[in-house]
Amino acid sequence: xxxxxxxxxxxxxxxxxxFALGFTLTFGVLRVINLLYGFYVAAGAFAALVAVQSLGxxxxxxxxxxxxxxxxxxxxxxxxxxxxxxxxxxxxxSSLIVTLGGVLLMxxxxxxxxxxxxxxxxxRLLGQDAVTIGPLVVAPIQLVIIATVFVLVALLFWFMxxxxxxxxxxxxxxxxxxxxxxxxxxxLVVAGVSFLSAALSATAGILIGLNFNAVHPYxxxxxxxxxxxxxxxxxxxxxRGALVAGLALGFLEVMTAGYVSSNLKEAVAFxxxxxxxxxxxxxxxxxxxxxxx
Amino acid sequence: MNRRTVLAAAAVFxxxxxxxxxxxxxxxxxxxxxxxxxxxxxxxxTMIKAGFDLAAEEINAKGGILKGRTIELIYExxxxxxxxxxxxxxxLIGRDHVVALLGPTLSNEMFAAGPVANERGLPIIGTSxxxxxxxxxxxxxxxxxLPESDVLPVTLKKAQAKxxxxxxxxxxxxxxxxxxxxxxxxxxxLEKLGIEIATIETFSVKDTDFSPQLTKIxxxxxxxxxxxxxxxxxxxxxxxxxxxxxxxxVPIIGGNGFNSPKIAEIAGDxxxxxxxxxxxxxxxxxxxxxxxxxxxxxxxxxxxxxxAAQAYDTMYILAAAxxxxxxxxxxxxxxxxxxxxxxxxxxxxxxxADRSPATxxxxxxxxxxxxxxxxxx
Amino acid sequence: xxxxxxDLLWSYQSLIYGLGTNAILGLSMYAVLQLGQLSLGQAAFxxxxxxxxxxxxxxxxLPFPLVLAAAAMVxxxxALVIGGPTMKxxxxxxxxxxxxxxxxxxxxxxxxxxxxxxxxxxxxPEKSTFAIIFGLxxxxxxxxxxxxxxxxxxACEAIREDEAAARVMGIDVSAYxxxxxVISAALAGLAGALNAHFSSFIGPxxxxxxxxxSILSFAILGGVTTPFGPVLGAFVLTALPELLRPFHDFRLVxxxxxxxxxxxxxxxxxxxxxxxxxxx
Numbered sequence: 001x002x003x004x005x006x007x008x009x010x011x012x013x014x015x016x017x018x019f020a021l022g023f024t025l026t027f028g029v030l031r032v033i034n035l036l037y038g039f040y041v042a043a044g045a046f047a048a049l050v051a052v053q054s055l056g057x058x059x060x061x062x063x064x065x066x067x068x069x070x071x072x073x074x075x076x077x078x079x080x081x082x083x084x085x086x087x088x089x090x091x092x093x094s095s096l097i098v099t100l101g102g103v104l105l106m107x108x109x110x111x112x113x114x115x116x117x118x119x120x121x122x123x124r125l126l127g128q129d130a131v132t133i134g135p136l137v138v139a140p141i142q143l144v145i146i147a148t149v150f151v152l153v154a155l156l157f158w159f160m161x162x163x164x165x166x167x168x169x170x171x172x173x174x175x176x177x178x179x180x181x182x183x184x185x186x187x188l189v190v191a192g193v194s195f196l197s198a199a200l201s202a203t204a205g206i207l208i209g210l211n212f213n214a215v216h217p218y219x220x221x222x223x224x225x226x227x228x229x230x231x232x233x234x235x236x237x238x239x240r241g242a243l244v245a246g247l248a249l250g251f252l253e254v255m256t257a258g259y260v261s262s263n264l265k266e267a268v269a270f271x272x273x274x275x276x277x278x279x280x281x282x283x284x285x286x287x288x289x290x291x292x293x
Numbered sequence: 294m295n296r297r298t299v300l301a302a303a304a305v306f307x308x309x310x311x312x313x314x315x316x317x318x319x320x321x322x323x324x325x326x327x328x329x330x331x332x333x334x335x336x337x338x339t340m341i342k343a344g345f346d347l348a349a350e351e352i353n354a355k356g357g358i359l360k361g362r363t364i365e366l367i368y369e370x371x372x373x374x375x376x377x378x379x380x381x382x383x384x385l386i387g388r389d390h391v392v393a394l395l396g397p398t399l400s401n402e403m404f405a406a407g408p409v410a411n412e413r414g415l416p417i418i419g420t421s422x423x424x425x426x427x428x429x430x431x432x433x434x435x436x437x438x439l440p441e442s443d444v445l446p447v448t449l450k451k452a453q454a455k456x457x458x459x460x461x462x463x464x465x466x467x468x469x470x471x472x473x474x475x476x477x478x479x480x481x482x483l484e485k486l487g488i489e490i491a492t493i494e495t496f497s498v499k500d501t502d503f504s505p506q507l508t509k510i511x512x513x514x515x516x517x518x519x520x521x522x523x524x525x526x527x528x529x530x531x532x533x534x535x536x537x538x539x540x541x542x543v544p545i546i547g548g549n550g551f552n553s554p555k556i557a558e559i560a561g562d563x564x565x566x567x568x569x570x571x572x573x574x575x576x577x578x579x580x581x582x583x584x585x586x587x588x589x590x591x592x593x594x595x596x597x598x599x600x601a602a603q604a605y606d607t608m609y610i611l612a613a614a615x616x617x618x619x620x621x622x623x624x625x626x627x628x629x630x631x632x633x634x635x636x637x638x639x640x641x642x643x644x645x646a647d648r649s650p651a652t653x654x655x656x657x658x659x660x661x662x663x664x665x666x667x668x669x670x
Numbered sequence: 671x672x673x674x675x676x677d678l679l680w681s682y683q684s685l686i687y688g689l690g691t692n693a694i695l696g697l698s699m700y701a702v703l704q705l706g707q708l709s710l711g712q713a714a715f716x717x718x719x720x721x722x723x724x725x726x727x728x729x730x731x732l733p734f735p736l737v738l739a740a741a742a743m744v745x746x747x748x749a750l751v752i753g754g755p756t757m758k759x760x761x762x763x764x765x766x767x768x769x770x771x772x773x774x775x776x777x778x779x780x781x782x783x784x785x786x787x788x789x790x791x792x793x794x795p796e797k798s799t800f801a802i803i804f805g806l807x808x809x810x811x812x813x814x815x816x817x818x819x820x821x822x823x824x825a826c827e828a829i830r831e832d833e834a835a836a837r838v839m840g841i842d843v844s845a846y847x848x849x850x851x852v853i854s855a856a857l858a859g860l861a862g863a864l865n866a867h868f869s870s871f872i873g874p875x876x877x878x879x880x881x882x883x884s885i886l887s888f889a890i891l892g893g894v895t896t897p898f899g900p901v902l903g904a905f906v907l908t909a910l911p912e913l914l915r916p917f918h919d920f921r922l923v924x925x926x927x928x929x930x931x932x933x934x935x936x937x938x939x940x941x942x943x944x945x946x947x948x949x950x
Contacts, residue, residue, distance in 0.1 A: 001512045004537075008504035015502070033762075035883070081930055090937030093708070097890045100883060101929025108331055108922040116335035117595075118525050123561050130536045137538045212501040212529045213559045218333040222499035225773070225879045232766045257505035262494045263467065265505075267777035270770040277767045278755045331922050370921060372911070375869055375876070379684045380912050387681030404792035404871035409684075424789055468780050468875060473788035 003135040005258045006251075011142045013250025014149040015208060019223050020230040020242040021152060022200030028237015029173040029193045031092065035099040036077055037201055037227070039106045041220030044070035044202020045209040046114055052121060059121075067202045074198030075191050077102060083190070110217040120213040141211045148207060149243070152200065156239050165192050173237055229273045321365035322358060322621045324611065325385030327378055327396040327406060330370040337600055338398045341420055342368060343593050344604030345395065351588075352608065358615040364608075371397050371406075378402035382409040382417075392621045393418070393611065395604075400424035400470040407434045416627045420607045421600055423549065424470040425477070428648045433627055435648045437607045439572060439639070441478045441549055444656050448570030449482050449519075451658040451669065452546055458517045460489040461546075462510040464503075464530065465521035467495035475521035475548035483519065491515050496530075498523060503530045507537050517543055523550040524598075528559025535563035544568050552599040557664040564661045572639040573602045574659045574666045582638055606637035683800075685912050687868045690803035691861045692908045696888035696900030697810055698857035701850050703894045704818075706830040708761060709851060710882040711752075711768035712858040714775050715745035717877030719859025720866040721779065724791045727867065734797045734867070741863030742856040749855035753848050772878045779874035790873030791866075798868040806864075807901070810857060814897035826850075858885075891932060893939020902940055906932075 019041070026034050048066030051057040057065060081098050130139040160166040165188075171179040172189045180186050201220070209215040230249055234241025249269055256268040326345060329338035349364045357363040367389050369381035378397045385391045386409070394410050394417040397403050403422045410417035411431030419427060419436040428434050452458055461483065465476035483490055491513045494506040507530070510518065518534060520527060531545055546568045547556070554575070557564040575586060575596060585605060589597040597605075610633050615621065618629035635642040640655030660669040695712060702709045723741035726732045732740075752771065759767055779785050786792075817823055828836040829843055837843055866872045884907070892903020910928060914921045936942055 001508060004508045004511075005505060008502075008508060011504070012502050081934065084934050085937050088937050090933075091890075093886070093890045094933050094937045094939075096883075097887045098930055098933040100887055101926045101933065103926070104922050105926025105930060108920070108926060111331060111335060112919055112923070116339050118336065118555055118559065120559060130538065132538070137536070139536050208501065213532060213561070214501065214525055214529060216336070216525075221333070222497075222501075225769070228766050229770070232762055236762070254505040257494075258509050262496060262506050263781055264777070266497065267774050270773040274767050274770045274774070277759060277763050277770075330919070368918075369915065370918070372922065375871055375873075376684065376688050377911060379869055380682075380688075383681045383684055384912075384915065387677040401790060401871060401873045404790070405869045408793075408796075408870045426789075426792060430793070468776075468788050470789045470873070 001258075004137065005254055007136050007138065007142075008258075009251040009254035010247070011145060011250075012254055013247035014146045015204070015211075015246075016223075016226060016230055016250050017243045017246025018145065018149050018152070018204040018207065019201065019227050020234070020246050021149075021156065021239060022197035022204075023227045024231040024234065024237055024239065024242040025193055025200070026197040027231055028235075029169055030082070030190060031176075032082060033092075033096040033099070034082075035096065035103050035224070036074070036106065037197070038220030038224045039103055039110075040070045040074055040198040040201040041205035041208070041223065042110065042215070042217050043073055043106075043205070044198070045205035045215045045219065046110065046217075047202070048206045049119060049121060049209070049215055063203075063206050066206050067199045070202030070205075071195040071199040074194045077106075078190065078194040083187075086190075107217050114217065116217070118214050118216045120215060121210055139211075141207070145207050145211060148203065152203070153239060153243050160239070165189070169193055226269070229270070233273065233276055321363040322615065323365050323367060323389060323391045325382075325389060325391035325394045326366055326368050327371050327381045327385070327394065327398075327402070328368060329373045329398040329402075330368065332372040332374075334373040334398055337421060338370075340598055340600040341396070341398060341604040343589070344420075344597065344601035345608050347585075347589060347592060347601075348605045348608030348612075352612045358612045359619070359621060362621070364612065366395075367391060371399075371402050373399060373402070375402055375405035378406040379409055382406040386410065386413055386415055391415075392623055393626055395420065395607065395611070397422075400427060400474075403427055403434075404430070407431070410434070413623075414627075415623045416630055418607055418611065418630075420603045424474050432648070433623075435630055435644060437603055437610060437642070437650060439549065439603070440649055441475050442481075443650075443652065444570045444572070445475075445478050445548060446482045446485075447656045448546060448568065448658050449479075449486055449488070451570070452517065452544060452568055453486060453488065455669070456516065456544055458488060458544075460491050460513075460515050461517045461519050462492050462494065462513060462515045463490050463519045464494045464496070464506065464510075466498045466500075466523065466526055469498045469523070472498065472521045472523060472548070472550060475550065479519050479521055479548065496522075496526065498526055500526060501529055503533050504537065507534050507539065510534075511537055511539050515543065518545045520545060521548040521550065524553035524555040525559065527551050528556045528564070531556065531560040531567055532563045535560075541566050549599065554596040554598060557661050557666075561664070564664065567661045568658060568669060569660070569666070570656055570658045571599060572654070572656050573599060574657065576659075576666050576668075577638070577657070585638055602638045606635065606639050606642065609637055610635045610642065682912075684868060685909065686800065687798060687803055687864075688908050689905050690800075690807050691798075691864045692888060692904035693807050693901040694803075694810060694857055694861040694864070695885045696892060696904035697807075697814060697897060698854045698861065699885050699889035700814065700894055700897060700900040701854035701857065703889055704826045704830065705847055705850050706833075707847060707850065708765045709756070709768045709854070710765045710886060711749075711771050711851075712854060712885045713877045713879075713881035714768070714772035715749065715855040715858035716862035716865075716881065716885075717772070717775055717779070717872075718745040718748055718855075718862070720862030720872045720877070721785055721791070722859065723863025724794050724866045724872055725785070727794060727797070728791060734802075737797075737867075738802075738860060738863055742860045745859035745862075746852045746856040749852045750848075753851050756851075757844060757847055769879055769882055772882055776874050776878045786874075788874060790871060792871045794866050794870050794872070796868055796870065798864045803864055806860065811897055811901060818897065887929075891929065891939060893936075893942040895938070896941055899939050899941040906940070 023037050044066040047069035048062045051062035051065040130137045168184045168189050230245045234245035253265050257265040329335050353363040371378040397406050400422040403419050407430040411433045416433050421438050422436050423438050466472040551569045552571045614629040618625035643651040645651035658669045659666045698712050719741040722744045723737050726737045825841045888904040889900040893899035910925050914924050
């Protein structure tokens with residue numbers, strides 16, 4: 001049972017981390033608490049669903065389609081809503097409220113277009129029969145989720161360290177004003193980060209939709225709160241931190257539900273968060289973040 | 294949008310009725326409905342609205358109520374917020390001057406909006422509120438939603454007899470009034486029947502992952518899983534239980550929330566063998582239900598669920614009460630409602646002294662086979 | 671004629687009460703934002719006040735003024751207790767820690783049968799009146815205006831602009847922060863109890879993340895350069911969903927669109943400009 005619980009923790013932690021990767025990028029680089037992030041999860045899943053059902057695409061093509069569509073939607077939303085605020089040097093919190101309005105707008109529109117009911121990807125897109133490996137029962141989609149998270153983290157590291165856009169993104173994250181002076185195209189970086197983070201969130205949406213067979217307009221919302229906790233504990237903009245904190249939260253939740261009491265699952269996660277913040281006010285990895293560097 | 298179709302149908306009807314020489318009172322009878330039409334609970338609200346609209350359309354087409362007046366349904370959205378439910382109730386009563394109210398969708402909203410209608414002496418009928426204490430709000434508050442206390446014992450007894458269940462795991466969403474009330478009844482009934490509860494596990498209505506609870510349950514070797522959850526969480530839970538290797542010889546017994554096509558849709562093949570007790574299920578025998586399911590599919594291009602069926606029946610109960618009252622008067626309507634004797638989709642229906650359903654006769658126990666609800670033999 | 675007017679007032683009575691209590695919540699947010707502190711515990715404090723008030727009324731039948739006093743006191747005490755540890759935090763860390771408080775309390779309400787559990791507390795008698803709600807709002811608003819024009823206001827501004835410099839100037843920053851948090855908690859608790867006593871019902875899920883964000887949005891949308899800002903912000907955001915009812919399915923679409931447009935065109939809030947003190 002312990003082996004299975006550890007595996008459950010790995011899967012849940014990976015789902016958390018997957019959601020947090022793009023979130024930490026947009027929060028850390030663009031310095032924006034973007035509540036629309038939860039919407040991109042559903043947008044990606046719905047776009048992939050439409051691709052499978054109406055365009056007749058296969059799973060991988062549909063997935064890519066969903067990811068690109070969500071990325072483009074994010075670039076447009078960012079340009080329409082957040083860029084004007086950036087230009088006006090508006091207070092940080094105004095971006096939070098503008099995305100709050102944005103979420104209301106987009107979720108309601110999505111419900112009008114797609115309806116309120118829960119949908120699912122057609123059965124048998126991916127084998128759903130679990131296989132037994134030693135003491136473990138494992139479903140194929142779970143392996144896909146775990147693999148995706150680790151591949152994405154590796155790719156993100158490579159991208160941030162080795163590509164020009166990645167370097168530019170890091171420069172903007174550290175010193176937005178200096179970066180602009182040094183000739184970094186800030187507009188391009190902003191668009192790039194918006195696209196990337198929404199694409200990551202859409203990946204999470206599609207995989208979660210496949211894993212739990214449920215796609216609906218509000219599927220991203222319940223993940224937002226845990227997402228906040230993860231990226232703050234992990235450090236804003238810290239990819240490795242998001243992975244570690246996501247896995248840690250998954251572990252904590254599964255172990256609490258499995259061995260203590262499922263009643264306390266949610267409370268334990270947040271009690272740990274509060275204690276963690278109290279003991280390490282600057283996040284797990286001690287990086288100073290937020291306004292005061 | 295649908296309000297317009299109802300009105301259009303009403304208009305067409307009035308014209309034909311006038312031609313055929315019936316006495317037509319020009320003014321339709323206004324009934325308000327408060328439902329979650331936006332927000333995360335909209336999936337329930339839209340199903341309920343679909344049931345109301347279908348029934349109202351049929352009633353109006355067949356001659357309406359009170360010798361030829363039509364029912365005009367005015368919807369207000371509550372977005373699952375108690376404040377909005379109150380504001381909607383006040384707007385419908387104070388501005389639109391409706392004679393009666395239907396809804397709201399959630400028990401929480403009824404606890405907030407019910408007192409408003411009661412204070413003004415207007416009947417308010419919940420079609421989906423199962424929480425304890427709903428009708429204690431006052432003598433104008435009714436509900437047609439099935440009390441699980443009548444349904445679940447039948448289900449559990451039948452399952453006990455058929456599968457020799459001695460030990461179960463009990464699971465429920467602990468942060469929702471609907472599923473918590475279902476859990477209370479399950480627990481009481483299990484204790485009465487002398488079935489051992491090996492463990493009680495909880496989760497949130499918003500949860501999608503149930504693997505730690507199910508892994509623990511798997512190791513306890515129980516004879517059945519008893520689950521009080523809404524359809525989305527329920528479907529996911531059934532899927533994961535089978536994925537984790539809890540064998541199909543261990544049946545999963547669900548409460549009211551499971552009586553939805555979504556269970557089979559989400560869980561796929563894993564839903565086979567799920568057991569649900571209800572006075573209504575989609576494949577229920579009889580011309581009345583066949584008609585309902587067919588018209589529903591034709592109008593909305595989807596399958597009805599229990600919320601839609603309850604709403605549909607409630608509209609007929611309300612229409613009959615209007616005719617019994619003899620005029621569109623709230624007080625007389627209330628008294629007429631207490632004398633309800635309906636035979637609808639849910640079987641014979643009367644209100645008890647507490648204005649909740651008196652009995653749930655004709656509860657049948659169903660199981661899912663090949664993705665479809667069938668009678669458990 | 672009178673009957674029509676009565677109906678009109680009755681129809682919008684709860685909405686008007688909602689405007690008043692939400693304005694108090696907006697001011698509760700303003701109390702901490704004044705010091706540049708992003709504490710999002712207001713929803714949690716509101717919940718403590720609402721539960722305290724509702725339980726005292728339902729179980730002990732205490733007179734309403736006493737209930738209100740307790741509903742302000744209990745969250746204030748809670749703020750004193752948690753204030754120490756959270757003083758160390760700033761920015762988003764403070765925000766998430768205080769949101770965490772709301773989540774932990776939510777789980778506590780759900781698991782406590784004496785507090786109604788998942789079913790919440792229903793049948794709370796209607797005791798909030800127009801005079802009580804708006805009387806309190808007026809007093810609180812006046813208090814904030816007077817404070818902002820005194821040396822307290824200048825000290826707050828100094829702390830908000832540069833905490834270190836404020837310390838050098840001899841301002842007891844910690845005392846200010848603690849006082850602001852306690853006042854904020856008391857106001858939120860008061861609003862919670864007022865809300866409970868006109869909506870008949872409170873449930874465990876009403877005081878968590880979503881509530882925290884909407885309380886914050888009252889203050890930010892209205893603007894925090896003057897105490898009138900959060901009040902106006904609360905009025906607008908509370909009234910919008912009701913005013914937009916004629917749009918039916920598109921109601922929340924327009925609601926969202928209006929919020930987006932207001933923030934884009936008035937990023938510092940509707941009352942974002944400074945209309946304050948002369949000289950200083």
